[in-house]
Amino acid sequence: WRTAVVEQRRRESGKPLPAFLVAxxxxxxxxxxxxxxxxxxxxxxxxxxxxxxxxxxxxxxDIVAGKPVARPGGTA
Known part of the structure; x- marks a missing residue:
């Protein structure tokens, strides 16, 4: 999940984002x-x-509850 968030933010901003800044x-x-x-x-x-x-x-x-969630910027 964190990696997908990092990639989404990188695509949106054009800048790299260290994973620890997400969580x-x-x-x-x-x-x-x-x-x-x-x-x-x-x-x-x-x-x-x-x-x-x-x-x-x-x-x-939703992740904690085990519900299917879409990947940030993508699909489940």
């Missing part, structure tokens, strides 16, 4: 461990950026 490994691990069920729970993850929650929060929650 750090620690944040992704915390999301996997804590399994938040709502935006508020996602927002309580230590180190998560508010912009990530605002822009991609529901997408992350």
């Amino acid at each position: 750090t490994d620690a944040v992704l691990i915390a999301i996997a461990r804590e399994q938040p069920r709502d935006i508020a729970g996602l927002g309580r993850i230590k180190g998560i950026q508010r912009t990530l929650v605002a822009e991609r929060g529901q997408e992350l929650l």
Whole structure:
């Protein structure tokens, strides 16, 4: 997921974006461990950026819930 977001942002801006600027490994691990069920729970993850929650929060929650999601900038 993070790699797809990085690629989408690179295509949109024409500039490379380090993956950790989307979400750090620690944040992704915390999301996997804590399994938040709502935006508020996602927002309580230590180190998560508010912009990530605002822009991609529901997408992350869908992934945690095991729902099929489209790849950023592409298809499922």
